[in-house]
Amino acid sequence: MASSKILTMREAISRYVGDGDSIALGLALEALIPFAAGHEIIRQRRRDLTLIGPISDILFDQLIGAGCVKSVIAAWIGNVSAGLGYNYRRAAESGVPNPIEIVDHSNFTISLGLTAGALGVPYLPTRTLLGSDIARENGPFKRGVSPFGDEQLLFVPAIVPDVTILHVQRASADGGCHAWGNLGVSAEAALAGKRVIVVAEEIVERSVITSDPNRVLVPPHRVTAVVHEPGGAHPSSVQGYYGRDHAFYGEYHTATKTAAGSEAWLDRWVHGVEGRERFLDLLGAERWRSLAVRGNSPAAPVNYSAS
Amino acid sequence: MSDLRYSPAELMVVAGSREIGDGDVVFVGMRLPLIAFALAKRMHAPNAVGFFENGVIRDSPSESLLYTMGDPPNIEGASMCCSMSTVMGMLQKGEVDLGYIGGAEVDRFGNVNTSYAGHVGKEFVKLPGSGGAADIASLANRFVVIVDHNSRRLVERVKYITSPGNGDGAGWRERQGLPRGGPSAIITTMAVLLFGDDGQAFVASIHPGVSADDVRANTGWPVRFAPDCATTPEPAEEELRVIRAIDPTGFWTR
Numbered sequence: 001m002a003s004s005k006i007l008t009m010r011e012a013i014s015r016y017v018g019d020g021d022s023i024a025l026g027l028a029l030e031a032l033i034p035f036a037a038g039h040e041i042i043r044q045r046r047r048d049l050t051l052i053g054p055i056s057d058i059l060f061d062q063l064i065g066a067g068c069v070k071s072v073i074a075a076w077i078g079n080v081s082a083g084l085g086y087n088y089r090r091a092a093e094s095g096v097p098n099p100i101e102i103v104d105h106s107n108f109t110i111s112l113g114l115t116a117g118a119l120g121v122p123y124l125p126t127r128t129l130l131g132s133d134i135a136r137e138n139g140p141f142k143r144g145v146s147p148f149g150d151e152q153l154l155f156v157p158a159i160v161p162d163v164t165i166l167h168v169q170r171a172s173a174d175g176g177c178h179a180w181g182n183l184g185v186s187a188e189a190a191l192a193g194k195r196v197i198v199v200a201e202e203i204v205e206r207s208v209i210t211s212d213p214n215r216v217l218v219p220p221h222r223v224t225a226v227v228h229e230p231g232g233a234h235p236s237s238v239q240g241y242y243g244r245d246h247a248f249y250g251e252y253h254t255a256t257k258t259a260a261g262s263e264a265w266l267d268r269w270v271h272g273v274e275g276r277e278r279f280l281d282l283l284g285a286e287r288w289r290s291l292a293v294r295g296n297s298p299a300a301p302v303n304y305s306a307s
Numbered sequence: 308m309s310d311l312r313y314s315p316a317e318l319m320v321v322a323g324s325r326e327i328g329d330g331d332v333v334f335v336g337m338r339l340p341l342i343a344f345a346l347a348k349r350m351h352a353p354n355a356v357g358f359f360e361n362g363v364i365r366d367s368p369s370e371s372l373l374y375t376m377g378d379p380p381n382i383e384g385a386s387m388c389c390s391m392s393t394v395m396g397m398l399q400k401g402e403v404d405l406g407y408i409g410g411a412e413v414d415r416f417g418n419v420n421t422s423y424a425g426h427v428g429k430e431f432v433k434l435p436g437s438g439g440a441a442d443i444a445s446l447a448n449r450f451v452v453i454v455d456h457n458s459r460r461l462v463e464r465v466k467y468i469t470s471p472g473n474g475d476g477a478g479w480r481e482r483q484g485l486p487r488g489g490p491s492a493i494i495t496t497m498a499v500l501l502f503g504d505d506g507q508a509f510v511a512s513i514h515p516g517v518s519a520d521d522v523r524a525n526t527g528w529p530v531r532f533a534p535d536c537a538t539t540p541e542p543a544e545e546e547l548r549v550i551r552a553i554d555p556t557g558f559w560t561r
Contacts, residue, residue, distance in 0.1 A: 028361065028362075028377065029360070029361035029375075029376070029377050029391075030361065030375035030376065030377030030378070031361070031377035031378075031379075031382075054360075054391065054438075055435075055438050057375070074436065075436055075437050075438050075439070076435045076436040076437060076438035077435055077436060078435035078436075080337060080374075080375045081374040081375060084434070084435060085435065088433060088435075089432065089433045092433035093430075093431060093432065093433055102433075104422060104436060104437070105437070106437040106438070106439065106440075106441040106442045107360050107391060107395070107437070107438055107439040107442060108391070108392075108395040108398075108399070108439065108442040111390075111391045111392045111395055112392070115392060126399065127399055127445065127446060127484070127485070127486050128395075128399065128441065128442045128445040128446055129441055129442075129445055129471075130445065130471070130483045130484040130485050131445070131468065131471035131474060131479070131480065131483030131484075131485055132437075132441045132444075132445065132468055132469060132470065132471050133422070133467045133468045133469065134422070134437060134441055134469065151484070152483075152484025153484070180388065181377075181379075181382045181388055182359070182361035182362040182363045182376075182377055182381075182382060182388050182389075183361075183362050183388065183389065183390050183391075184360075184361045184362055184390065184391050185390065185391050185392070186390075187390060188390065188392065236377070237377065237378060237379050239379050239382050239383075240379075243378070243379055244374060244375065244377070244378055244379075246374045293379070297383055
């Protein structure tokens, strides 16, 4: 059996996320967003990062507001239930806190780019975005014609993140992990990434993971580090563990209207806490408990027995 | 409009839901369409199938209000939870009948801009971007735009085409290499617009309590009206009851 890959969040970010890295995160879209990892990146003051993701529900906005970001490769950056991301706007429109490069994609082209990265090919063709200004010359795409016919196609270049960060329900120390619910581009990004950090609600025995190999998101040998961080996806949801804290997104929206407001928010919720445990203390036990899943809807067991 | 027994958003949800035929495969998207899909399933389209780009497929509506497509109630009881590429692949193959798009700006040809308002390169406003909207506009058999009605949102020409509509008129989509589709309706807070053979939007019906002059004054181009332009049917009592059961606090619809 492989040796333990378990690290604290501080160690994992310190060792495996460097200045100038490209980082894929928020890959299941609105659920399973690795906020605790993002906040540790902010606390360790990483700079010149390239963020990769389909949509980002406020985490990219926070990293941009904290001055960690040089470039974004994404389809949508904002606040899904409350509206725009003010930090994203400030950075894009007026270079506050620093100018950022925006590489516009659609969700599908992010998915195809990461899939090309996962498959080890330089690009994948698609029919999407033909006629969209996203596909104009100044973007990352090229137009082409099918070598097997005369259909017009768009070629999406491979995206290979330096680090892919995934939040999952459970993982074992050797890097095995189970995730369930909508997965977005999680598996593609985990296969494309040069390094993979798995953040888990629970650490379980390896036998729990191997009891259901169809639910494994990424082969354990590709996982670089495993971090045990209960509540690490809040305010996003983790199926079977806790619901989405809708109010938190509204409060963030209101609090970050100005650059000073955003700094105060980061001081309180990120720099002001040493890690996720303290973040949840600050959130308050009652509020945290109110988000907990109380029901029980287990999947029916399946029989994997070979004999 | 304050004496009406429903909100503009509720009327938009109802109009949106009526676009869904029974058995349609619908790419749902975010915000009001989340409720329009649930309403259609309960009213007239029990066999409709909903696609969500995070990788959820449902043939029954979620049991409670969705703030986002990734909320746990949208996962429990789903027909399938999968990857984005699974649903996007079926969209690309032409297996999606209808998709919804919200818009910051939509123009007379149904092109939608959710990327940059104002002037790119000078003073501009950075909007969140495409998400899956540009994919729906490119690849669904038809798409419906849902947008507030004012002259900043319904503009003569968008400065940036995030989600391609009919470009500059009939035949444009084919010339771009788009395989199919295009805009079929714009549902606003004032009216329902449909598209003519020339690829341009025209007003097909005006919502109760709104005048043709209101629509003209709030549209950024000299908009045409259908000869038989009617009043948009009001929501039925049962439709309002279902919407308010789904969204009891009015988070999306009040």
